[in-house]
Amino acid sequence: MIGKPAYLWAHIATISSLLIGLTGLAKPSDEAVLSVKYPKALSEYGFHDDSKIGFTPHKTLIEYDLDVPLFSDYIEKSRYIYIPEGKSAQAKGNGLIDFPVGSAIIKNFGYMQDGEMRFIETRLLLRREAEWLALPYMWNETQDDAVLKLAGARLSISFTDPNAMQRTIDYAVPNKNQCKECHGVDDGISNKVMPIGPKIRTLKQSTIDALLNANALDINGQAKFAPWDKGDNLLEKNARNYLDINCAHCHNPRGSASNSGLFLDYEQSSPVSYGIYKRPVAAGRGSGGLEYAIKPGHANESIIIHRMKSNDAGVAMPQLGRSIVHHEGVALISNWIDQMDIKNSSSD
Amino acid sequence: MKYIVSAAIISGLILSVSTAYAKTINVAPGPNAQEELQEALILAEEGDVINLLVGKYILTDGLSLDVNGVTIKGQGEDKTILDFTDQKGSGEGLLVTSHDVFLTGFAIENSKGDGIKSKGADQIVISKVRVEWTGGPDPENGAYGIYPVESKNVLVDGVQVYGASDAGIYVGQSQNIIVRYSIVKENVAGIEIENSYGADVYQNLATENTGGILVFDLPDIPQQGGKDVRVYHNFVHNNNTANFAPEGNIVGTVPAGTGIMVMSSRNVEVFENIIDDNATGNILIVGYPNQTQDEKYNPRAIDIRVFANRHGKAGYKPGFPGGDMLAQALGGSLPPIIYDGTGENIQISDKVPAISLNISKAGRPLTEARPSAYPSDSEFEGLKLKPIIMPAVMEDKIFSILSKDELPAQ
Numbered sequence: 001m002i003g004k005p006a007y008l009w010a011h012i013a014t015i016s017s018l019l020i021g022l023t024g025l026a027k028p029s030d031e032a033v034l035s036v037k038y039p040k041a042l043s044e045y046g047f048h049d050d051s052k053i054g055f056t057p058h059k060t061l062i063e064y065d066l067d068v069p070l071f072s073d074y075i076e077k078s079r080y081i082y083i084p085e086g087k088s089a090q091a092k093g094n095g096l097i098d099f100p101v102g103s104a105i106i107k108n109f110g111y112m113q114d115g116e117m118r119f120i121e122t123r124l125l126l127r128r129e130a131e132w133l134a135l136p137y138m139w140n141e142t143q144d145d146a147v148l149k150l151a152g153a154r155l156s157i158s159f160t161d162p163n164a165m166q167r168t169i170d171y172a173v174p175n176k177n178q179c180k181e182c183h184g185v186d187d188g189i190s191n192k193v194m195p196i197g198p199k200i201r202t203l204k205q206s207t208i209d210a211l212l213n214a215n216a217l218d219i220n221g222q223a224k225f226a227p228w229d230k231g232d233n234l235l236e237k238n239a240r241n242y243l244d245i246n247c248a249h250c251h252n253p254r255g256s257a258s259n260s261g262l263f264l265d266y267e268q269s270s271p272v273s274y275g276i277y278k279r280p281v282a283a284g285r286g287s288g289g290l291e292y293a294i295k296p297g298h299a300n301e302s303i304i305i306h307r308m309k310s311n312d313a314g315v316a317m318p319q320l321g322r323s324i325v326h327h328e329g330v331a332l333i334s335n336w337i338d339q340m341d342i343k344n345s346s347s348d
Numbered sequence: 349m350k351y352i353v354s355a356a357i358i359s360g361l362i363l364s365v366s367t368a369y370a371k372t373i374n375v376a377p378g379p380n381a382q383e384e385l386q387e388a389l390i391l392a393e394e395g396d397v398i399n400l401l402v403g404k405y406i407l408t409d410g411l412s413l414d415v416n417g418v419t420i421k422g423q424g425e426d427k428t429i430l431d432f433t434d435q436k437g438s439g440e441g442l443l444v445t446s447h448d449v450f451l452t453g454f455a456i457e458n459s460k461g462d463g464i465k466s467k468g469a470d471q472i473v474i475s476k477v478r479v480e481w482t483g484g485p486d487p488e489n490g491a492y493g494i495y496p497v498e499s500k501n502v503l504v505d506g507v508q509v510y511g512a513s514d515a516g517i518y519v520g521q522s523q524n525i526i527v528r529y530s531i532v533k534e535n536v537a538g539i540e541i542e543n544s545y546g547a548d549v550y551q552n553l554a555t556e557n558t559g560g561i562l563v564f565d566l567p568d569i570p571q572q573g574g575k576d577v578r579v580y581h582n583f584v585h586n587n588n589t590a591n592f593a594p595e596g597n598i599v600g601t602v603p604a605g606t607g608i609m610v611m612s613s614r615n616v617e618v619f620e621n622i623i624d625d626n627a628t629g630n631i632l633i634v635g636y637p638n639q640t641q642d643e644k645y646n647p648r649a650i651d652i653r654v655f656a657n658r659h660g661k662a663g664y665k666p667g668f669p670g671g672d673m674l675a676q677a678l679g680g681s682l683p684p685i686i687y688d689g690t691g692e693n694i695q696i697s698d699k700v701p702a703i704s705l706n707i708s709k710a711g712r713p714l715t716e717a718r719p720s721a722y723p724s725d726s727e728f729e730g731l732k733l734k735p736i737i738m739p740a741v742m743e744d745k746i747f748s749i750l751s752k753d754e755l756p757a758q
Contacts, residue, residue: 151386154408154436172437176390177412177445184445191445191468253570256445256467259497259521261569272568272641279638280596281569284461284491284514287596303596313410314460314490319439 028058028082033104033126042122042137042146047082047106053143054117055108060085062214064207066197068245071326072109073169074161076117080106081198083216091222094267095201103127105195110139111159120155121173122146125183125195132193134179151175169323178320186254196249200224239336240266242329243274246318262293275304276340286315296340305334371396377403386411392418400428400454407431410438410459416446419745422454425478425508432459440465440495441479444472450745452476456493458483463509465495472496473503473745481511485534485592489513493535496522498571503742505529513592514599515540516557519547521571526736527552536593537562537602538584543569547577548736558591559599559606560584560626565613566598567636567645575614578733584608584623584630585660591667601637603628603667607684612636612710614650617733624660628667629682631657631698635690635710647710649691653731659684659700670714678703678719687722688714697728 026046032039043050047058057063061080069077083089087100099105105125110117119139126133137146138153152175158168184191200208200222208224211217243251248265250257260281261273268274275293280286280303288306295301307317308330316322373388373396375381385405388398394417402423407430413420420442422428432441441459444451444466455478456463463479466472479493493509496502497520506529509516516532517539519525525547532538538554540562541547547563554560561584565574584607593600602609605627610616611634623630631654636647663682666675675681685702687694690710696702702724705717 150390151383152409153383170436172409175386175409175412177386177414177443178438180414180445181412181443186468258570259467277641278568279598281566282491282495282497282514282518282520283594283597285487285489285594286461286491287594289595291596312460313435313437314439320437323437 026058028060028084028104030084030102033082033102034128038135038148038150040148042124043144045104045124047080047104050144054119055122058082061106062207062210062216064198064210065204066202066245067204068202068241070197070245070321071329072321073171073324074159074167075109075120075171076111078108078110079197081211081216082106088215089211089217091200091218091220093222095199095222095224097195097198097200097217099127099195101127101129105198107197111157113159119143119146120157120171121149123174123179125193132183132195134183134193135176136173136179138173149173149175152178167324172320172323174320181256181320182249182318184256186258202245235332235336235339239333240274242332246326246329250318275302284314286317288315294337294340297338297342299334299337302337305330305337308333372399373397374399374401376401377405381405382407382409389413389415389418389420394418397421400430402427404429404431406434407441408434408436410435410440410443410461412438412443412445413449414445417448418446419450419452420454421450421452421749424453425455425476428454429457430454431457433457435460440490443467444469447471448741449473450475452745452749454478455480457481459490461490462492462495463490463512465492465497466499466502467497469496469499469502471501471739471742472499473505473742474507475503475505475746475749476507478508478510479512479516480509481513483511485511485513485536485589487513487592487594491515491597492518493532494518495520496525498522500524501738501742502526503738503746505746508532510534512536513594514597515562518542519544521569524736524738526550526738531555532557532560534589536589536591537599538587540564540599541574541577542566543571543574544577545571545573545575546736549577549579550581552582553585554582554587555585556589557587558589558593558604559602559609560587560623561608562599562602562606562611563609563613563616564598564611565636565646566611567640567642567647572642572645573614574612575616576733577613577615578617578619578731578736579608580617580619580621582608582621584621584626586625588625588627588665603671605629605662605665605667606632607662608632609634610649610652612647612649613652614646615733616649616651617653617655617731619653619655619657619731621657622660623657623662623684626662627665628663628671629686630659630662630684630700632686632688633691633694634688635707637711639711647690650693652691652694653729654685654694654696654698655728655731657698659698668714670717674717674719683721685722694722695725695728696722697725699724 049056082104084102090098110119139146153173243264244266251264278293397419400422439461441456447470481489491514512535515537516535523545538557607623607626607630609632662684683701689704689706702722704722
């Protein structure tokens with residue numbers, strides 16, 4: 001062997017690991033984000049300090065928050081964006097954001113136990129050369145790393161929810177295909193994975209400011225807006241935003257529920273499209289014997305409420321990511337439906 | 349030497365290409381079946397065969413396939429059984445979202461939602477598969493047994509579906525479809541072709557359903573204007589099971605005792621079927637019965653041709669409201685063919701009586717019925733639709749699994 005003797009290599013390795021220990025972290029690995037087919041462990045990405053317990057983010061990660069978060073069984077979530085040094089995301093029309101190749105979106109799921117966060121899983125969206133890839137990682141017992149769970153998992157988890165209620169849930173770590181069921185967008189040629197949360201219109205202003213300060217985002221003149229802010233009906237605004245965040249990733253013309261014809265994205269202006277006197281297409285027993293997705297004035301006769309209130313696979317909506325009923329969400333949508341003007345939305 | 353080296357390289361290449369192209373991944377039942385099977389479906393590559401060994405797979409979540417060109421092959425629809433009785437999540441037993449997929453030789457039992465769904469798939473072949481809710485007809489059963497939707501080039505061949513609370517085989521918003529050689533029993537609808545373009549439904553047995561074979565076109569759905577469907581050479585017998593669909597679904601309106609039913613749709617040909625013992629009627633042709641504000645939607649049946657079907661008894665216990673009185677007025681029973689009168693260019697040329705209810709407009713109530721005999725068409729224009737043809741690679745897949753005694757004689 002030509003070059004440095006082996007003992008020197010070992011010496012350098014020791015010094016490097018010491019240095020990593022001192023600076024707290026390995027660097028995010030572009031190789032893991034871009035080219036390793038399916039990295040086996042979260043630590044391979046260098047997004048977190050695996051010498052510590054839990055997810056201590058690398059300093060280049062930018063934490064983000066959403067105005068209206070997706071309901072996930074009252075589980076705690078933290079979210080980060082990684083954008084490779086020297087690159088920036090581009091805001092474009094409709095409040096969407098184009099992330100540069102090599103970016104990653106990181107979402108941690110966990111719950112509080114004895115005052116400490118216990119991590120369950122971390123879901124990654126990796127912006128690869130050709131398209132996004134979604135991968136689920138499940139945290140280990142020692143809470144210093146998470147391992148790839150391509151096929152997902154079921155876990156029994158007990159925790160106290162924000163209303164101080166003790167809960168035991170049958171938590172589902174999604175499999176890789178299920179990631180795509182929500183994140184898939186059909187562009188007419190193929191169905192591709194896309195981010196859902198981080199959009200100019202859904203990110204908190206504080207997050208947008210943080211991205212701008214880090215030179216990680218070019219706003220390109222796109223203003224943050226909440227489309228339902230303009231109306232004077234706060235209830236309608238909140239309801240449509242809730243449906244947009246919790247349902248529209250599938251229920252939109254290019255999503256995995258496109259065949260239903262029920263489109264709950266905030267862009268829909270035709271009442272029947274977002275459920276008013278809309279009959280079910282392929283709901284089966286999901287209809288609960290009711291005629292319409294939304295029957296104005298009658299939340300309890302609306303299929304949408306029936307399915308939000310159910311935990312039964314085959315009835316429950318959303319189909320993925322929820323094993324208990326979101327009572328606040330049910331109350332919001334029920335109020336909205338109950339207070340709808342029946343006269344202005346006739347069935348014929 | 350040089351020659352030998354390159355030969356070795358070439359044979360190595362061939363070997364690696366062929367292994368990459370036809371890898372067989374065996375999966376066996378066991379306590380970890382859910383993860384092993386789902387992981388195999390995720391890691392599969394184009395050309396691979398997922399070979400499901402004999403036995404019962406106890407599954408707790410829906411399965412899904414999103415890789416093109418994969419075959420899922422069991423050892424027979426009574427030998428390899430995917431049991432979803434303990435399913436906790438997902439809307440279906442098996443979801444396919446990729447192209448060029450072949451499913452054969454296994455059963456799906458008691459899935460909480462649909463049995464097998466394919467969405468947005470091009471070239472899907474489902475052959476010799478059984479989907480069953482083992483407790484018999486029950487509104488709590490899943491909606492559809494075999495459910496291709498928004499798909500293209502759909503070949504359903506020799507399947508069996510029992511107990512679906514909506515339709516046994518339901519093809520929706522798809523194009524270029526064949527459903528053949530299949531048995532559908534004890535479902536609300538046996539076979540339903542809905543909002544689809546170009547389908548041949550032939551040599552199926554539909555029995556003990558609420559309605560045997562339905563061709564529907566519905567409003568407020570992305571793909572509308574269902575058309576070009578041929579229903580022929582089927583045996584549609586004794587579809588008198590009480591309707592057990594959850595209300596709100598359109599099949600909930602299908603009266604028990606329906607043989608073949610066409611609702612709205614254009615260019616449908618129903619010919620050379622044997623249709624017997626359906627208490628409401630052997631053939632029903634109707635408009636869409638509900639109100640709709642969908643301006644693009646055509647609620648009427650147009651250009652329907654009914655020809656050379658053989659009829660057994662029918663109409664002796666009509667299942668729609670007011671049907672009893674109507675039958676009484678007509679001497680005790682209705683004729684085998686019932687047309688609501690709202691369509692256009694409805695040609696009937698069977699050698700049995702037909703009746704028109706002369707409803708003025710689709711969506712008007714049956715209480716408006718002013719029944720009269722509907723004339724057999726003396727100027728029958730004949731059959732016009734061409735056979736549906738699948739890409740040859742799809743038929744080849746089915747040919748490849750036929751046993752010796754199933755192959756045609758030389």
